[in-house]
Amino acid sequence: MRGTPPARRRRTAAERKGDLRERAILDTCEALLAEKGYEAMTVGDIAQGAGITRGALYFYFGSKQEVVTGLVARTVEHLWERSRATAANDDPRAAIAAAMRRTIELWNEHGLVMRTAIDLSLTVPEIGELWSRTADLFTGAITAVLERAGVPAGTEPHQASAMARALCWMIERSFYHASQESPEALRRASSACEHIWLTCAGLAGGDK
């Protein structure tokens, strides 16, 4: 992926032409992913979409997998920033509601890339690493909320940490499927997950 320019900052704040291209490649990749899916998408397609030949593309990325890894990295960094920016909420109930709302947004916006990341986690170790880190972030957040709601801390099956991990997978998978259908399906899936999370936190409100 074209070694990071070693610290040296160019006076001209203008980006090199290559930065443009690199972004164009990732954009094209994302578009093609939506259009024909990972398997069907060829390196030639991406290059063409970005306005260069295959040969030139290999100057930027060493393989199709690296391109997609770049795309996932870009998206996932965005997630991380966003998650860092989220103010910690004191009331567990509100925290859960906020988290779910944010998660819906994330999946509505980046569902495609997130699904791709999940699909390739197994085959592309780099992507697996990125996604597992993301999952850990989520699991940590869920754990915190559970503990604040009174669930005992610890890693035993009935304690916060283990439950949080299971809940994280539940949310991931539910959203993975729902985001393929429609925003409406996403909302419904989210509600179900939220309800289960609340129940686990011992906050199973009247209904809704």
Add this chain to the structure above:
Amino acid sequence: MRGTPPARRRRTAAERKGDLRERAILDTCEALLAEKGYEAMTVGDIAQGAGITRGALYFYFGSKQEVVTGLVARTVEHLWERSRATAANDDPRAAIAAAMRRTIELWNEHGLVMRTAIDLSLTVPEIGELWSRTADLFTGAITAVLERAGVPAGTEPHQASAMARALCWMIERSFYHASQESPEALRRASSACEHIWLTCAGLAGGDK
């Protein structure tokens, strides 16, 4: 996949030679899947393992995907039978415990193929179909237990059906990851899932 012989039953109960080969192919495929993974496994490898040439393999299956689909179908049919054979248990608590125990066994035994099925669900529609039917089976069973435990029936987010679907995905994903690690991890993941399921059913026993 060599069209099913149209009804006509041979007097000789003996299988045709091809049935042997077909099984050998699937067995080899399973072995290679464990050994080098889906991507790395080539049609030539499979053929060689089964003692024939690529050309001959194409007589049985039209592509690598079809071979794997065959393998998934074989495994999944086994699951279905097994799930059909499970006696309905009256006590929800016992039913949940039994279901989890059975699920651990399934994943210990067929984890590899099940993970493969999940991974390819998106790219191979046939496999997606098989797996989604399997998930429906599980979801149905979970729904039944929840309802028997007093969770209101219906498809609203807080009702049995929607909750069951989320729980099903939770279990799938938790087991998917855990089965990659170790039988021990599988047990722990199972306990966490069981606890959440119990909690959702309103049966959050003292502790365990």
Add this chain to the structure above:
DNA sequence: GAGAAAAATCGACATAGTGTAGATTTTGTG
């Protein structure tokens, strides 16, 4: 058990996609 039909197998070919290498052009800098 001989012969015909069906099943199974082979080897050669055409195709498509990947990744590499060297030559060439573009761009920025002193």
Add this chain to the structure above:
DNA sequence: CACAAAATCTACACTATGTCGATTTTTCTC
């Protein structure tokens, strides 16, 4: 302007896929 780094191209070598027609083996029938 000249020179180095960046960016790009074309051509090639390699791998894997899937198809085809020819050939051999099995299986069935009488």
